[in-house]
Amino acid sequence: MSFKKQDIYNALETITAPGEGKSLVENENVKNVVTFGNEVVVDVVISNPSLQAKKKVEVEIMKAIHQHVDQKIDVKVNVKTEVKPKEEVNQIRGKEIPNIKNIIAIASGKGGVGKSTVTANVAITLAKMGFNVGILDADVYGPSQHIMFDVEKERPLSVKVEGRSKMKPIENYGVKLLSLGFFTNPNQAVIWRGPMASKALNQLIFDADWGELDFLLIDLPPGTGDVHLSIVQALPITGAVVVSTPQNIALADAKKGVAMFQQEAINVPVLGIVENMAYFTPEELPDNKYYIFGKSGAKNLAEDLETAFLGEIPIVQSIREGGDVGHPVALQSGTKLEESFKEITQEVVSQLLKRNANLPPTEVVRITTMSGCSTK
Ligand SMILES: Nc1ncnc2c1ncn2[C@@H]1O[C@H](COP(=O)(O)OP(=O)(O)OP(=O)(O)O)[C@@H](O)[C@H]1O
Numbered sequence: 503m504s505f506k507k508q509d510i511y512n513a514l515e516t517i518t519a520p521g522e523g524k525s526l527v528e529n530e531n532v533k534n535v536v537t538f539g540n541e542v543v544v545d546v547v548i549s550n551p552s553l554q555a556k557k558k559v560e561v562e563i564m565k566a567i568h569q570h571v572d573q574k575i576d577v578k579v580n581v582k583t584e585v586k587p588k589e590e591v592n593q594i595r596g597k598e599i600p601n602i603k604n605i606i607a608i609a610s611g612k613g614g615v616g617k618s619t620v621t622a623n624v625a626i627t628l629a630k631m632g633f634n635v636g637i638l639d640a641d642v643y644g645p646s647q648h649i650m651f652d653v654e655k656e657r658p659l660s661v662k663v664e665g666r667s668k669m670k671p672i673e674n675y676g677v678k679l680l681s682l683g684f685f686t687n688p689n690q691a692v693i694w695r696g697p698m699a700s701k702a703l704n705q706l707i708f709d710a711d712w713g714e715l716d717f718l719l720i721d722l723p724p725g726t727g728d729v730h731l732s733i734v735q736a737l738p739i740t741g742a743v744v745v746s747t748p749q750n751i752a753l754a755d756a757k758k759g760v761a762m763f764q765q766e767a768i769n770v771p772v773l774g775i776v777e778n779m780a781y782f783t784p785e786e787l788p789d790n791k792y793y794i795f796g797k798s799g800a801k802n803l804a805e806d807l808e809t810a811f812l813g814e815i816p817i818v819q820s821i822r823e824g825g826d827v828g829h830p831v832a833l834q835s836g837t838k839l840e841e842s843f844k845e846i847t848q849e850v851v852s853q854l855l856k857r858n859a860n861l862p863p864t865e866v867v868r869i870t871t872m873s874g875c876s877t878k
């Protein structure tokens with residue numbers, strides 16, 4: 503088999519650089535091409551750090567070389583991520599939040615799968631581990647954290663911090679909380695548009711006196727629509743946790759949830775998937791497991807999507823009751839459920855550390871008007 507380096511470059515010329523309208527070669531994504539025998543090694547650098555983007559470019563390169571040069575060439579592709587200088591990126595980095603180290607969004611796709619339950623219990627577990635933790639309840643459709651933390655009747659006070667008025671989060675169980683539920687009438691439907699919701703949430707992050715936080719968890723509304731896009735684009739989310747139940751219908755939505763974060767315009771790393779309601783366990787027979795919604799669906803999905811499986815939680819009556827009465831189960835020391843949430847929380851933290859070691863901070867689009875994005 504004989505081919506020249508130039509043949510390889512010609513093949514790479516046929517691939518369009520993501521979001522550029524130029525070829526990979528012209529856009530200077532291709533850093534090196536080495537050929538020996540029937541083997542070709544291509545080094546490329548792209549700006550999108552998601553696994554999906556890397557895989558896509560790898561597959562495109564293989565296809566182009568096989569199609570335009572020779573089917574039998576053994577192609578190896580090394581994809582590296584390099585974030586472009588700020589001025590080159592068509593997105594504006596959000597205000598640094600010096601006092602909040604990590605923002606984790608909890609999402610699902612499908613509603614009612616246990617996002618809020620997971621958020622509350624993981625937050626309490628993080629607080630028990632000694633971290634400074636806050637929750638921002640961003641569920642524009644039906645906030646619930648103020649109920650789960652038994653602070654339904656409280657209202658955040660305004661405090662002066664360095665001459666500026668800031669909202670003071672309500673604290674319980676060692677967790678600081680701000681919720682849209684503190685500002686809306688529970689009997690009235692509030693209709694939010696995406697930019698409005700993200701503006702309100704931005705205020706709850708930037709104009710609040712959170713103090714020093716290791717983690718701010720954001721309990722997102724269900725779905726992957728316009729409101730969600732606006733929210734996840736507007737907040738500098740370090741990583742996302744996707745919650746799913748084992749049914750196919752929930753898994754399909756979880757997949758969409760993961761895809762939403764991986765979109766080029768959003769680009770929030772997904773830390774992994776939690777399987778909630780993995781099996782039913784009667785309280786009095788804790789060793790009996792009934793897989794009423796199917797078995798290991800979320801675990802398999804995590805594998806398919808090349809993301810981490812963060813753990814599973816059974817359906818147990820006390821989890822529901824704990825949420826309803828404002829005393830989540832993770833508060834009950836020495837129980838199996840406390841242990842399950844501890845395992846999940848540890849996995850979330852370890853995935854987050856991995857993410858922070860390997861990827862740059864998340865970019866945000868700062869939305870300041872109803873009609874679009876500002877550059878400030
Ligand atoms: N593992 C579980 N065992 C028993 N009940 C659970 C479990 N997880 C969640 N629930 C209950 O299921 C209901 C829905 O859970 P939750 O509110 O956490 O879901 P959600 O995904 O936040 O819902 P929404 O999409 O409406 O925001 C609640 O009543 C909650 O107490």
Ligand SMILES: [Mg+2]
Nearest residue numbers: 617618641646
């Ligand atoms: Mg919820």
